[in-house]
Amino acid sequence: MVPMRRFLWLVPVIVAPLVVLLVMQYQFLRKLEHATAAAERNTLRNSLEDVAREVEMSVSERVDRVLDVTSDVLAAPDALSAHVRAHGETPGVKTFFAARFNSCGPLLLDGHGGGKMVAADEAHAIDAALQTVTMLRKPVVRSHQPRTIDQRDPHNRIVVRPIADASGMVVGAAGVVFDEKLAQSVIEQMSQKILRKRLCDDYIVTRVRPEEYFSGSRADGGFLTRQLGVVFSDWRIGIRDNCATPEEMAASSFRINALWSGMVMLALAMAIGLAIHGAARQMRLSQMKSDFVSNVSHELRTPISSIRVFGEYMRLGRVKAPEKIREYGEYIETESRRLTQLINNILDFSRIESAEKKYRFADSDVTELVAETVSAFGVPLRERGFTITFEAPGTPLPPVSIDRDALGQAIVNLLDNAVKYSGERREIIVSVSSARDEVRIAIVDRGIGIAAREQKKIFDKFYRVASGLVHDVKGSGLGLAIVRHVVHAHRGHVEIRSEPGQGSTFTIVLPAPAAAGRSTELTKEFA
Numbered sequence: 001m002v003p004m005r006r007f008l009w010l011v012p013v014i015v016a017p018l019v020v021l022l023v024m025q026y027q028f029l030r031k032l033e034h035a036t037a038a039a040e041r042n043t044l045r046n047s048l049e050d051v052a053r054e055v056e057m058s059v060s061e062r063v064d065r066v067l068d069v070t071s072d073v074l075a076a077p078d079a080l081s082a083h084v085r086a087h088g089e090t091p092g093v094k095t096f097f098a099a100r101f102n103s104c105g106p107l108l109l110d111g112h113g114g115g116k117m118v119a120a121d122e123a124h125a126i127d128a129a130l131q132t133v134t135m136l137r138k139p140v141v142r143s144h145q146p147r148t149i150d151q152r153d154p155h156n157r158i159v160v161r162p163i164a165d166a167s168g169m170v171v172g173a174a175g176v177v178f179d180e181k182l183a184q185s186v187i188e189q190m191s192q193k194i195l196r197k198r199l200c201d202d203y204i205v206t207r208v209r210p211e212e213y214f215s216g217s218r219a220d221g222g223f224l225t226r227q228l229g230v231v232f233s234d235w236r237i238g239i240r241d242n243c244a245t246p247e248e249m250a251a252s253s254f255r256i257n258a259l260w261s262g263m264v265m266l267a268l269a270m271a272i273g274l275a276i277h278g279a280a281r282q283m284r285l286s287q288m289k290s291d292f293v294s295n296v297s298h299e300l301r302t303p304i305s306s307i308r309v310f311g312e313y314m315r316l317g318r319v320k321a322p323e324k325i326r327e328y329g330e331y332i333e334t335e336s337r338r339l340t341q342l343i344n345n346i347l348d349f350s351r352i353e354s355a356e357k358k359y360r361f362a363d364s365d366v367t368e369l370v371a372e373t374v375s376a377f378g379v380p381l382r383e384r385g386f387t388i389t390f391e392a393p394g395t396p397l398p399p400v401s402i403d404r405d406a407l408g409q410a411i412v413n414l415l416d417n418a419v420k421y422s423g424e425r426r427e428i429i430v431s432v433s434s435a436r437d438e439v440r441i442a443i444v445d446r447g448i449g450i451a452a453r454e455q456k457k458i459f460d461k462f463y464r465v466a467s468g469l470v471h472d473v474k475g476s477g478l479g480l481a482i483v484r485h486v487v488h489a490h491r492g493h494v495e496i497r498s499e500p501g502q503g504s505t506f507t508i509v510l511p512a513p514a515a516a517g518r519s520t521e522l523t524k525e526f527a
């Protein structure tokens, strides 16, 4: 026998590299997790940079365009209104205003160039901004008229620009007032458009509160932020993925990768385990085969040499007493029968293995077959001190479709085992009974019994229980394998009830006559 224990030394040899591989894989995945988080952060940072630059440029350009007013236009309200209308709405701007120094007050226009009234705080912010330009009442180069950004009132941020006449003298000013909410929603809309081109919809860019800056966790905001230029220089805008922070995304990809790696490792370990199991099985089988060869040779050699010696004695007339002659004759007969049975088993087994075994089914009386087998088998045994009891069914059974030779051989094998493994209590009971749709042939002995863990294995070819009396009893390990094959061919099964030291009951269960139709089909299959 080749127990799996013989392969235990392989465990550290296989497990150690697997563990090293697992640790390396883990470290690699951890590094990958950090790299993924950093890459994701970079993507966010670059996207935010692009959005911020786009917003700044767009606001600057539009403001420059709408504030590019000549002194002539400044002097004509209609022309001014047309100018504002022509340059469309400027992002985030709620009011356009223009004033000449010698006029009474600024002209206030909405985004479409229409006149408008403003709230007191806005009017105050406009006046304050115009004051700054008034102080600049000196010649300027037209192309370099400086733009002033006034953020003193955060709710009314202003960009104002001096307007010079042809001589370069500043004669007035034009400006725009930004609305905070409008500006914020414009930033969000613009960023949506930009981001949709490169990222999925789950990203948002918005103005963020100070407590949300630089925060890694989404519960705290989770924004990557950047300061905004132009008019809103005290604002920070932030970007985040609404589904997960870079760290969360990296952690989730780590989990998925780790799961896959774990599964691959598990599959590898299982494949190695299976390979070892297969190798152990093969070795066990070849060990069993070599045991089989030595057992069979022994089983053949011993009776053959006894038969030769007894035959010689009788031929040379050395044995004269009639009872001795009968004893030797019986011995020769018994041993020859055993040899025939062994050879039959080997031949049957070889036919079964090569799928050449043919069955010839015919309706027969099972009780009669069992009774004949028991009586042929029982005569010599009784003289060896065995009691064999045959219990026939109360009422005769209807014929069953069976292969008499094959089933007879299976019963002989079971009887032979009952004899071999009976030990000191030499009592065998054979019974035939019938239940509703089955016929049961039971062979009971009071012998050494079989441990529960061995009961399935003993039907495997060459398998012999490696303990106790079995060492003293020779056998091929084929008997039960043949029994199982024959019974399965009859569409039946073998039941076993056994307890070590108490004995065993092997029961052949065959389909009853009610199912004989099926048996007829079997005739074709196995014939």
Ligand code: ADP
Binding pocket: 413, 417, 418, 420, 421, 422, 445, 447, 448, 449, 450, 458, 459, 463, 464, 465, 466, 470, 474, 475, 476, 477, 478, 479, 480, 481, 504
């Ligand atoms: P063998 O030629 O070894 O008897 P079998 O296939 O007939 O081969 O039986 C397989 C093994 O099952 C035997 O070696 C024995 O250990 C066990 N066995 C079979 N029948 C009995 C029984 N009636 N009592 C105890 N052990 C049995």
